Amino acid sequence: MTTIAIIDYGIGNIQSIVNSLIAVGATPIVTRDSADILSAQGIILPGVGAFGEGMANLRKYQLIPIIFEAVRKEKSILGICLGMQLLFQESEEFGHHLGLGLIEGCVKKLPSQPGEKLPHVSWNQLYPPTSERWAHSIFQESVPGIDMYFVHSFAAYPHHKADILSETPYGDTFFCSSVQRGTILGCQFHPEKSGPAGLTVLRNFVQIVTLRN
Amino acid sequence: MAKKRLIARIDVKNEYAIKGIQLEGLRKVGNPNDLSQRYYRNGIDEILFMDAVASLYGRSNLFEIIRLAAREVFVPITLGGGIRLVDDIEAALHSGADKVTLNTQAIRTPDFISEASKIFGSQCILGSIEAKRKGGSWEAYCDTGRNETGLDAIEWAKRLEGLGVGEIIVTSIDQEGTKKGFDIPLVKAICDAVSVPVIACGGAGTPAHILDLFQKTTVDAVAIASILHYNLFSIEALKSFLLLQNIQVRV
Numbered sequence: 091m092t093t094i095a096i097i098d099y100g101i102g103n104i105q106s107i108v109n110s111l112i113a114v115g116a117t118p119i120v121t122r123d124s125a126d127i128l129s130a131q132g133i134i135l136p137g138v139g140a141f142g143e144g145m146a147n148l149r150k151y152q153l154i155p156i157i158f159e160a161v162r163k164e165k166s167i168l169g170i171c172l173g174m175q176l177l178f179q180e181s182e183e184f185g186h187h188l189g190l191g192l193i194e195g196c197v198k199k200l201p202s203q204p205g206e207k208l209p210h211v212s213w214n215q216l217y218p219p220t221s222e223r224w225a226h227s228i229f230q231e232s233v234p235g236i237d238m239y240f241v242h243s244f245a246a247y248p249h250h251k252a253d254i255l256s257e258t259p260y261g262d263t264f265f266c267s268s269v270q271r272g273t274i275l276g277c278q279f280h281p282e283k284s285g286p287a288g289l290t291v292l293r294n295f296v297q298i299v300t301l302r303n
Numbered sequence: 304m305a306k307k308r309l310i311a312r313i314d315v316k317n318e319y320a321i322k323g324i325q326l327e328g329l330r331k332v333g334n335p336n337d338l339s340q341r342y343y344r345n346g347i348d349e350i351l352f353m354d355a356v357a358s359l360y361g362r363s364n365l366f367e368i369i370r371l372a373a374r375e376v377f378v379p380i381t382l383g384g385g386i387r388l389v390d391d392i393e394a395a396l397h398s399g400a401d402k403v404t405l406n407t408q409a410i411r412t413p414d415f416i417s418e419a420s421k422i423f424g425s426q427c428i429l430g431s432i433e434a435k436r437k438g439g440s441w442e443a444y445c446d447t448g449r450n451e452t453g454l455d456a457i458e459w460a461k462r463l464e465g466l467g468v469g470e471i472i473v474t475s476i477d478q479e480g481t482k483k484g485f486d487i488p489l490v491k492a493i494c495d496a497v498s499v500p501v502i503a504c505g506g507a508g509t510p511a512h513i514l515d516l517f518q519k520t521t522v523d524a525v526a527i528a529s530i531l532h533y534n535l536f537s538i539e540a541l542k543s544f545l546l547l548q549n550i551q552v553r554v
Binding site for chain 1: 304305348373375377378379396397398400401423424426469499523554
């Protein structure tokens with residue numbers, strides 16, 4: 091059984107992630123203990139809510155060095171929603187806040203677009219930036235245009251196009267709906283709330299983690 | 304672009320799913336967990352559980368139902384009815400709900416909305432409006448459509464947005480359970496008044512009712528009950544019909 095540590099930093103509804111990992115055959119542990127996190131085969135950084143509060147809580151529970159240590163050991167880590175945004179350098183949500191800086195780029199409010207509402211609460215489509223980008227990724231058998239569930243007002247803008255794993259249309263623009271740099275992954279949507287398609291993404295993550303260990 | 308959402312609304316009384324007409328004359332329609340699981344398998348986009356009696360008796364018995372549902376339903380789950388305290392919201396989220404919807408308590412103490420949305424994020428806090436026609440306008444009701452509040456429903460929607468709700472769900476008491484179509488002027492007035500996503504509830508009986516609503520308003524989602532509980536149309540049929548008419552939904 092593949093153990094996935096879900097980092098518990100007092101933010102968001104973790105139960106759905108626990109349930110979905112069980113549904114795809116993994117063993118989730120909800121923890122903020124460094125030994126638990128570093129001994130798990132994969133890590134999920136969950137989170138909903140405000141960026142500043144998310145970073146403050148990671149600091150409060152002294153989780154930042156543990157996340158860096160896990161990344162240094164090339165453990166697969168998946169940030170979900172706010173968890174993805176925290177991977178970036180900085181955010182403009184309620185002032186200016188520094189993030190983990192694992193991926194270059196910043197987090198900004200979605201631009202106001204005709205026919206779209208803020209917050210963006212909806213199922214919306216994912217497209218690969220290039221036709222080969224999804225091979226061997228968490229989207230390996232997903233069809234371009236697949237729908238996932240989003241609930242957010244801010245989005246990440248990576249500096250390097252190569253870090254973008256998928257893009258999602260919003261009015262006349264696209265935003266980055268998932269990132270990958272090596273073993274560091276993030277998705278703005280909620281795979282644990284995106285029906286069978288979302289579970290497939292989590293199953294692929296668990297499979298990638300299993301194959302790496 | 305953002306897809307229009309179909310939400311299954313399951314009203315719960317004790318351990319039963321129930322359905323009324325104009326929020327009254329409740330009839331049992333099944334086991335809430337059987338229904339939620341079936342709707343999930345058939346492609347529903349979200350589930351909304353409403354405790355039909357919680358705001359009367361000051362308690363909520365839905366947490367156990369939510370706990371079971373969250374193990375097998377992997378789309379967003381919202382809980383409404385009987386939420387009064389920060390602790391209630393925490394218990395709802397801990398059970399596996401993603402969002403809560405507030406009506407009666409929001410009317411009694413509007414500051415509770417801003418407090419809750421600061422703590423849990425506005426994506427998690429929905430404002431529920433139960434509206435009844437009064438001449439040319441609509442009045443907001445509380446306690447599951449039983450008590451008048453004196454509040455104009457449209458003004459109340461704007462106030463709820465200002466207090467920090469992430470979405471607004473508007474139920475037409477006049478249309479609820481009638482299967483005669485939505486109160487489109489009401490939904491349109493709310494959509495025009497606020498910029499947060501709006502969910503319309505009350506009156507869906509045919510696919511054409513839902514189409515009419517999506518064509519005439521900018522509403523983001525519909526909550527449906529009778530159509531599903533009484534097997535009038537399948538979720539697949541509803542979605543195929545909407546897609547044929549160029550309304551974008553998740554398949």
